[in-house]
Amino acid sequence: MAMRMYLKSAEDGVIDLDHDGANAWLGAVNDIRLALGVRLNVQERTQGELELLAPDDPLRGVYIVYGWLGWLQEGLIEALMDDS
Structure with a gap:
């Protein structure tokens, strides 16, 4: 719900976040990365292996x-640490 509020308030592609908003975005980004990490099987693959995915591999875009x-x-995270 909070994410929709921030997206609707975006003008010219700029989203001005307060501390709570940045935390909400951080949580959402983390959740998405976790889901993509499972799809990429990052526990079993090294970063080097993922970087060598062929351009036509469907997982290339995911990576x-x-x-x-x-x-x-x-x-x-850096912005939140600077704000503290």
């Missing part, structure tokens, strides 16, 4: 999104 979400998660 790209997984990596992007990791970058987003890191940024949210």
Whole structure:
């Protein structure tokens, strides 16, 4: 519910988050990454193996999104730590 509120308030692709909003986004991003990690079987595969997925492998796109979400998660954590 909180996520919808933040998405609806976005103007020009910018979402201004307060501390609670950033925590909500962090939780959602973490949940999505966990689900993608299960699909990618990250416990069994190394990062190197995942990076070598063929361009036509259906998991290649999943891995790209997984990596992007990791970058987003890191940024949210840094912002929350700076805000403390």
